[in-house]
Every structure is written in structure tokens, then in C-alpha cells.
Amino acid sequence: MMVVIPEQGRLAEVxxxxxxxDLYKARFSGAVTLSRERVGKRFLLHEGVxxxxxxxLASESLGV
Known part of the structure; x- marks a missing residue:
């Protein structure tokens, strides 16, 4: 069964x-970007990992 990954969406829905x-099951490789107001997070995945x-946010950086 193939997992369909939309290009954008809302975490309230998924x-x-x-x-x-789902990204792991699809063996997705690429970037996932999350944002809300002024906060942004980016995750890079290779084959779903x-x-x-x-x-x-500086408070989420190592060494700060």
C-alpha cells in the first residue's frame, strides 16, 4: 500500500x-518545514529517518 504525502497541511489534521x-513508511527523503507565527522548524529526512x-529559536540551539 502506497502512502500519499501531501506537500502541505495542518498538524491539527495530521x-x-x-x-x-507516514514519512518513514514512504521512505521520504527531503525537508519538512513546520511554522507557526514567527517560529520555524526544519527537519531533514533520508529514506524516512x-x-x-x-x-x-535560539533557546533550541545546542550550546546556548
Whole structure:
């Protein structure tokens, strides 16, 4: 069964854990960007596995 991943959506409709599971099942490689107001987060996945994450919040950076 093929998992269809939309190019955009709302986490209110598809919770983040479910999105990650669907991306894993689809072996998705690429970037997932989440944003709300002035907060942005980006996750890079390789074949469904997160390999990098970043946030524009300084409090979420290592070493701060």
C-alpha cells in the first residue's frame, strides 16, 4: 500500500507523530518545514529517518 504525502497541511489534521510515521513508511527523503507565527522548524529526512533538525529559536540551539 502506497502512502500519499501531501506537500502541505495542518498538524491539527495530521498529528506530528503520525506525519513522521507516514514519512518513514514512504521512505521520504527531503525537508519538512513546520511554522507557526514567527517560529520555524526544519527537519531533514533520508529514506524516512530524521538526520537533521533546526529551529529559529535560539533557546533550541545546542550550546546556548
Amino acid at each position: 498529528p506530528f507523530p503520525r506525519l513522521l510515521l 530524521p538526520v537533521f533538525a533546526e529551529s529559529n
